[in-house]
Amino acid sequence: MPKLAANVSTLFPQLDFLDRFAAAASAGFRAVEYQFPYDWSAQAVAERAHEAGLEVVLHNLPAGDRAKGERGIACLPGRSAEFREGVEGAIEYARAARCPRLNCLAGIAPADAPRARCLDTLVENLRYAAARLKAAGLALMVEACNTRSMPGFFLSTSAQVLEALDAAGADNAFLQYDIFHMQIMEGDLARTIERLLPRIGHMQLADVPERHEPGTGEINLGFLLAHIDRIGYRGWIGCEYNPSGDTVQGLAWAKPYL
Numbered sequence: 001m002p003k004l005a006a007n008v009s010t011l012f013p014q015l016d017f018l019d020r021f022a023a024a025a026s027a028g029f030r031a032v033e034y035q036f037p038y039d040w041s042a043q044a045v046a047e048r049a050h051e052a053g054l055e056v057v058l059h060n061l062p063a064g065d066r067a068k069g070e071r072g073i074a075c076l077p078g079r080s081a082e083f084r085e086g087v088e089g090a091i092e093y094a095r096a097a098r099c100p101r102l103n104c105l106a107g108i109a110p111a112d113a114p115r116a117r118c119l120d121t122l123v124e125n126l127r128y129a130a131a132r133l134k135a136a137g138l139a140l141m142v143e144a145c146n147t148r149s150m151p152g153f154f155l156s157t158s159a160q161v162l163e164a165l166d167a168a169g170a171d172n173a174f175l176q177y178d179i180f181h182m183q184i185m186e187g188d189l190a191r192t193i194e195r196l197l198p199r200i201g202h203m204q205l206a207d208v209p210e211r212h213e214p215g216t217g218e219i220n221l222g223f224l225l226a227h228i229d230r231i232g233y234r235g236w237i238g239c240e241y242n243p244s245g246d247t248v249q250g251l252a253w254a255k256p257y258l
Contacts, residue, residue: 002229002257003031004029004239004254005033005055005057005236006029006239007032007034007204007239007241009035010035010243011239011243011247013243018048019048021048021049021051022048025054027258031236032055033238034058034059035240036066037097038089042092043096045097056098056099057099057101058102058238059097059099059102059103060090060103061102061129063105064082069108070108071153072104072105072107073086074104074105074107074121074125075106075118075121075125075154076113076118077113077118080121080125080128083129084125084128090102091132091133091136094138095136099138100137100139101140101141101201102140102141103142103176104125104141105145106153107154108152108154109154118154123164126142126164126170127170130170130172131170134172139174139201140173141173142164142175143155143181144156144157144175145178145181146184148184149181149211157186158175158177173201174202175196176200176201176202176204177196177200177203177204178203178204178206179203179205179224180204180205180207180208180211183208184208189224190223194227194231197232197233200235201235202235202238203233203235203236204239205238205240210242212241213239213244213253214241222253239254
């Protein structure tokens with residue numbers, strides 16, 4: 001059966017972030033993920049997760065200044081020192097919460113930077129991050145994001161992520177496959193996931209086009225979840241969507257899996 005993790009950065013938005021862990025547990029989740037925990041202390045985040053009896057399965061590396069439109073810095077020339085500092089901080093958060101994997105957002109490439117230079121920067125940063133995470137017993141995820149939601153995002157297809165991963169050559173680095181992003185960019189979800197399964201380290205879901213819960217858009221997520229289970233994926237699937245209404249009422253689709 002598919003294993004669902006609540007993304008408490010997007011679900012239960014009416015609650016303060018630290019109060020969302022208990023809400024996720026009450027809704028039936030056994031695990032959580034979150035995007036950027038860095039506005040709270042590592043200890044506070046870990047305590048709330050563990051008090052709720054939840055496993056923490058994923059969070060992101062620091063991704064720059066979101067208020068300035070940054071969506072990751074891993075591909076940005078001249079920002080490697082900041083990236084490496086973020087890796088070290090993220091490892092501390094992961095250790096506190098006993099989170100086994102961290103996701104890297106490549107970022108939006110500067111318009112005046114050649115793609116080859118950005119790719120070289122990204123690969124160098126991935127090598128560094130993978131090595132530091134491996135020493136800490138952690139896995140590195142790398143995600144492609146659609147260019148409709150994030151215009152100019154450097155990695156927008158699974159193939160581009162795999163190109164960067166292959167160049168980095170790290171055995172603890174994997175593709176994070178986000179169903180929402182890849183439906184927009186690639187489609188053919190069932191066969192693509194099956195083909196890429198050995199390279200996938202984590203998955204996330206949301207329906208298209210509005211990034212709401214399953215059943216609100218065009219993806220047959222009932223079929224897709226059954227297919228993912230049938231082909232042997234045993235990892236977590238993060239529910240990283242924006243609820244169209246009350247989070248708990250909107251979880252009717254998830255009851256068979258919780």
